[in-house]
Amino acid sequence: MYNEVYKNSKVRKFYNQIYDWAKSLPENVIVKKKNEAENLFKKIGITFSVYNNFDSSERLIPFDMFPRIISSIEWKRIKKGVIQRALAINAFLNDIYNSGEIIKAKLIPENLIYKNPAYEIKMIGFKVPKRIYSPIIGSDIVRINENIFKVLEDNCRTPSGVSYMIENREIMMRMFPELFEKLKIETVENYPSYLLDVLKSLAPKKCNKEPKVVILTPGSFNSAYYEHSFLADLMGVELVQGTDLFVNDSITYMKTTRGPEKVDIIYRRIDDKFIDPITFDSSSLIGIPGLFDSYKSGNVNICSAPGSGIADDKAIYSYIPDIIKFYLGEEPILENVKTWRCYEDDAKKYVINNLNKLVVKEVHGSGGYGLLIGSRSSKKEIEIFRKKILLNPENYIAQPILELSSVPIFDKKKLSPRHVDLRPFCLVGANKTKLVDGGLTRVALNKGSLVVNSSQGGGVKDTWILNE
Amino acid sequence: MLSRTAENLFWSARYIERADSLARLLEVGYRISLIPNTERGYTNEWESILETSGIKDEYLKKYKKISKEKIIFYLLFDPENSSSVKNCIKTARENIRMVRTAVTLEVWNAVNSSYHELDKNMKDTKSILKELPEIIEWIKRQVNLIRGTILNTQLINDGYDFLILGTYFERADFTARIINVKYFILLPSINYVGSDIDNFQWSLMLRSISSFRAFKWAYGGQEITYTKIIDFLILNMTCPRSLIFSIEKINHHLGRLSKFYKQTSTSNKKIGLMYKNIKNLNANKITEIGLHEFLKSFIEEINFVYKKFEQKYFFGLET
Amino acid sequence: MKIKIKHSTTYKYSSTVPRLIQCLKLYPSICDNQEILDWETSTSNGKIIESHFDGLGHRVQNIFIKNFSGQLKITSQGILKTKDLSGIVKGLKEKVHPLCFLRETDLTKPCKNIEKISSEAKKNNNKNYIEFVHKLNLIVSNSIKYVSGSTTTSTCSKDALKQKKGVCQDFAHILISAARFNQFPARYVNGFLLEETTSGENTSHAWAEIFIKDLGWVAFDPSHKKCIDDKYIRISTGFDFEDASMIKGVKTNYNGDEFLDTKVDIESCQ
Secondary structure, X not given: OOEOOEEOOEEOHHHHHHHHHHHHOOHHHHHHHHHHHHHHXXXXXXXXXXXXXXXXXXXXXXXXXXXXXXXXXXXXXXXXXXXXXXXXXXXXXXXXXXXXXXXXXXXXXXXXXHOOOOOOHHHOOOOOHHHOOOOEEEEEEEEOOOOOEEEEEEEOOOOOOHHHHHHHHHHHHHHOHHHHHHOOEOOOOOHHHHHHHHHHOOOOOOOOOOOOEEEEOOOOOOOOHHHHHHHHHHHOOEEEOHHHEEEEOOEEEEEEOOEEEEOOEEEEOOOHHHOOOOOOOOOOOOOOOOHHHHHHOOOOEEEXXXXXXXXXXXXXXXXXXXXXXXXXXXXXXXXXXXXXXOOOHHHHHHHHHOHHHEEEEEOOOOOOOOEEEHHHOOHHHHHHHHHHHHHOHHHEEEEEOOOOOEEEEEEOXXXXXXXXXXXXXXXXXXOEEEOOOOOEEEEEOOOOOOOOOHHHOEEEEEEEEEOO | OEHHHHHHHHHHHHHHHHHHHHHHHHHHHHHHHHOOOOOOOOOOHHHHHHHHOOOHHHHHHHHOOOOHHHXXXXXXXXXXXXXXXXXXXXXXXXHHHXXXXXXXXXXHHHHHHHHHHHHHHHHHOOOHHHHHHHHHHHHHHHHHHHHHHHHHHOOOOHHHXXXXXXXXXXXXXXXXXXXXXXXXXXXXXXHHOOOHHHHHHHHHHHHHOOOHHHHHHHOOOOOOOHHHHHHHHHHOOOOOOOHHHHHHHHHHHHHHXXXXXXXXXXXXXXXXXXXXXXHOOOHHHHHHHOHHHHHHHHHHHHHHHHHHHHHHHOOOOOO | OEEEEEXXXXXXXXXXXXXXXXXXXXXXXXXXXXEEEEEEEEEOOOOEEEEEEOOOOOEEEEEEEEEEEEEEEEEEEEEEEEOOOXXXXXOOOOXXXXXXXXXXXXXXXXXXXXXXXXXXXXXXXXOOHHHHHHHHHHHHHHHOEEOOOOOOOOOXXXXXXXXXXXXXXXXXXXXXXXXXXXXXXEEEEEEEEOOOOOOXXXXXXXXXXXXXXXXXXXXXEHHHOEEOOOOEEEEEEEOOHHHHOOEEEEEEOOOOOEEEEEEEEEEEOO
């Protein structure tokens, strides 16, 4: 197991000061600070936390005070790699919804695209504004050892968690201002203005004034509503629900007390199928009738574009290195995790014979659904998956079980290592890319656990990019 | 602001006012139950309270028969009664929660804690009959607290106007309704107008809108008569629950919105007309028209104003 | 053959509709099978607004009306010159890859009966896939009885097969389901058919297109046991009935009733 704090059992220089500081904290101070952090979250969060369904002002995800540190040299590579992926993903989306060069070049099997339900046929042939389909990409990065960072997956639809990145920093700065005086830590507070800037650069064809941006939320019962309202507030834009918008004469408006106000760019946090009951799921109550036609007639932009999800489909993931080479003519800066595509015979053979050593994922599923972690599953569970794979090999991929790096947490009163990952949020606009120097570090709070998802015992940490 | 924000503000204030009205109605019922000899009350007062709040049928559907205790529970706490005090406060809170950033933290806290305390009160209540006065007091206090917080902490902007409009649309409707019900349902026949029973019931009604003392002050302690009551509840600008007072407020705040947005609407014109007409009325004229006819058309007109107001500011549909 | 068509859809509303949006796909497809000599769409209220051409070649139009009450009549009419290309649909202006039409939808999910139909079609035939598809069409034609009014717009292929009756929509769904089940891309087509009817009343018609290697899209009409000829006019297409519909509307904040009436006049004009 790689512990990020150490190198040859000596504390790495980036962690020196923090480690000494953490060690020097008396037990009672740790307990006190933990409480203080809780209280601060309640205080800061009070405006927003009332939005979620949970009463009082509990935070959804536990916070750990020990920061995760990445040196600026390491970060430079991650940053370049993440931007490279984001650009390649957008080029890929633009290609498959138009001429399909990468398929003609036989780099990706046509079945994988055309038969994929995430490939939205209503987007075919449509020129999205500035050819940007997915302006916000959150790639999940894991660290394998001192030198290797790998991308585990890319989230191209509506990646969440960025509010935690900003809030974690806010809390750390309030609680330990002295650390920020001593160390040169890159700031993350520009994220909302970067996001607004990037979205504004994606105005639709028929917008000829300062574009109006709104965030579209499914409503206060959505688990990420807190984040939606948080972002709207920090960006200074309206947070709207489907019923706040309407389409008239192909133009999308927002209902205001001053009368209808034209909307140009919608940063939507609702799924494709709910966008418009005329074009997609007709039972959708949260969508806006006529929005899709308004979009296709160039009167409004929807970010991310419907159909962007194909790019983060697990079946496509293993092709990202090829995608980067094909569109950018560059070697991938960040590695992928080794992936066996079960529809390839050799791979299938290997996978079904080594299920206990592998993680098997269903390709169109998201998150932890349809997942098998071989080393932690019973013989029966493994058998079920073996059968499933043999029956529908094209529905599965497999990866080795990764040993994620670890970083200490304040476990009760002492430091104790836990596994972490990292999600930076890359923004892609018209001729510009932006990435704040930081990201969301998720940590598996249960000892030995590799699952960092908040729904399964995951927490978060502030992530520091240290400038030397 | 977003139409939805305005709508949520409006309805939160409207539901708070509604909770207030219900508490006052319950108070009337309670007072009657304290009077040992109820031969004066022909109709069961509790039943008439159900009538006033317009939910008798729904109540009977659930409980089948009139029972004091059940009615009180139904009006105060019943989760199945969409206009119980509990549900009014709950809906008010839901509405404010949706537009959390449009109100001050103080307003949110006032509404939120009212909701949680009411929930606790409900669970702690052992005998709803015995504890009724305390519960009523508590509700009135909470409503005043919320309203005071709105007046003292909110910015006096368009959002404020929507809050105030919610209060007065509800109040105008409630006062008109309670006079109407009194006139038509409580009195066994029109012959009783001016009788002891009549006057007794009017005095109860004055209490129900917390205006008994005010009436005494306004009319120099004279005895309660039909014309004076009409004058007081409909035409007296000093009575905060009179129809004219609510109309004046609605007219004023719709006017402010119109100025603020530099747009006018049919609702402005109509409410202006209503205000002008009601100013020129007197109690005798109302008697001439017929109280019931007057109230009926008043309710229709105020609903028309509301419809136009809603079309313009909430639905963006006024052409 | 020259065919003249007038197709009108009338909506009646029981009360005022606050906001009404109609999405129209009413223009005949541009392809070698039919030449549009004259075509126009019109509406009794509001105006028709051009939206876009979609990936399948539809010319999409919209109508937006607010505070509407009464009757709304949407009409499309014109004259086309058709050709019999033995069912093969040629020269379509579309950008969608045929493989996309292998996806299942709720209305066309395979079931036991579909499996039966396809194994019957496979009997004594392992190689000739053209023959296979024709046989499939024939078996589907006999799988249910044509009974008008026996199903609704939301009846799926499985249910139609179970009750053994349906209308052209159900025939098409069953054929699509069976074709996709056998890895042939298939889709739903809306259009018109010039035919002698006993009642003298016409309606719109629906059939299916199946993609066959070397031939391309071939249109089968399972309710008539044949491939399309020059009596068919192709209007819109999609995964199934719901996706392909010629007019789709949404009423916002409306609780009243909607009454629908369609009328089709179709005649050959030599």
